[in-house]
Amino acid sequence: MLKLDANLVLTIINLLILVAAMRIFLFKPVKNILAARQAEADRESAQAKARSAEAEAVKARYERTLNETEEERRQIIAKARKQADEEYKRIVGNAKATAKRIEAEAGEEAERTKARILSDAEQEIADMIAAATEKNVGEKTGAGIDDALYNQFLSEVGDKKE
């Protein structure tokens, strides 16, 4: 029971064999499968990360495009507004000029018409006076002529006025 002999050496050999066998049949296969699983998990994780980064990039690009579009839209609107403003000013300016021109022309026309009417009236008055004078001179003399002339003139002018 309490003696050491060759069995000690045999036990050591047994132990070494057992350790080697367990390494081959238990630890190595399990370690390999765990390592493979870990590798797969790492790979998947890396892939997921890459995909996430890609998605982020796409999102950033999209946002940039969106911002650019917005900027462009604003510029277009501003430009259009400016153009419209200029057009408006131009049209209004033209209209004003035309109105002024028309007004001036109308004024001139009125002046001309007035002058023509006046000259026509003057001519007519002169003709009437001449006609009245001719008539009275033929019929009366002296103060009678004067009265007759005067009355005829008045009646003719009154007819004209009516």
Place this chain on the structure above:
Amino acid sequence: MGNLSEIINEELQVETVFTIPIFGGIPVSESVVVTWIIMAVLILGAFLLTRNMKLHNISKRQAFAEWIVTTLSDMVEGMVGEKGRAFIPYLVTVMLYVGVANVCGIFGFKAPTKDLNVTAALALMSILLVEGAGIYYLGIKRWLHKFTEPIAVVTPINVLEVFTRPLSLCMRLFGNVIGAFVIMELIKTISRNILLPAVFCLYFDLFDGLLQAYVFVFLTSLYIREEIE
């Protein structure tokens, strides 16, 4: 009473099963033969458990194999430290072997750990591993210097530890198994029914057997960790 001591004596005797006829005859004891059986069981078990391992949709068998390896490896790594990872397979194997050897009495085998040769061999391996690890990780100079730490006065005690450590490992395991066996035999003799031995068997054969396997590996791991850190 005479009957009891006869039984205990007979159980404690390590029979030579056969002799290998070389070098003037090497006697092969029962413990070595039982060790072979245990080895066969462990290796066959490992082989069957790790057959057709898959990456996904693993079988219960594979899950059990992975559980054993990861649980025991993590446990031993906690004791031996990150730096001593290389020793994990050895320590786990020793734990499995001592554990099975201690409880194999339940199945009618004579526990190999009841033979001093086996526990001495285990302890010898442990101390060789400890000192080997020290030399490998520290280099001979630092390994030798470690004997004078923390102060030079303790050098003899440190040197003595090289011998006392394996001796205590060996004797603790051997004594526990022998003690548990003797107590169990006594209980079996004095007990009139099966209940009392059954209850004590749970403690002495199962719990103590597995506990001693754990303690043996725990101390070896601790020595290794102390040596390499």
